[in-house]
Amino acid sequence: MLPPSPRPTPNREETDRVFQVAVCGPRNCTDEQAAAARQVGVLLAEAGAVVICGGGTGVMAAVAAGVRSAGGTVIGIRPGADREGASPDLSVTIVTNIGEARNAVIVWSADAVIAVGGSWGTLSEVALARRRGGVPVVVLDGWRVVGPDGTTVDDGIAYVSSPEEAVQQALLTA
Template sequence: MAACAAGARAKNGVVIGIRPNDSKDGACPDLSATIVTNMGEARNAIIVWSADAVISVGGSWGTLSEVALAMRRGQVPVVALGGWRVVQADGELVPGLRYVDTAEAAVAEALHSARST
């Protein structure tokens, strides 16, 4: 996530960090603003409901919960960069979840899909 923040900041983007704990300690220095929630993984709902698009990076359990919440919300593009491949009971990929291999492709897909909705 630090690389994502650095890349967005390098392109003059606004980078908001939503922290799970009760402190800004350890927050990425490239954040434009930091929101401290002290909500643990429950902050994932805040992230998903505040997003214009969701790009998941990697495959921790918290990431999977963000993907699930975003897919259930159904109003924003959801792009997976590495990590989880979510399948239906029949083994087919869940429709609507876009899979990409590079950060550039993830951003391009999210922007394209957000403009289309």
């Protein structure tokens, strides 16, 4: 069961500011990952969160469609100099012309990060979020970060198996 509304993160004062969740994932994803991302979008919108994503295809388009179908707000941070390739389901498209550096904009704008699936770009977003610190990182059907000793790094990363669990972890641990 999801909380009725998102809580503020511990590192900010309680305000009326809306909770922002980044949802990251590959532009080339499986049908299962797309379905999971869409459900994550629905659940986040129902919880009142604003979703931030890369705004393109694959997981990004699926989460945008889920958010839109539930009447929520989804912001796409695009890497190029124009809106070409942006998902039609975005509420807002931000054109950056900074390439992959936009991953840092996505992560630094979020109160929590959910990664669905995995690509090199997704891994960079997970790494940036962990390097940033202070925000929960939730991974659903994606990268498992392994330390030099061969054990899974789980400090600050929650590995989950369902969209419901991903959203719950993101909203409750932030």
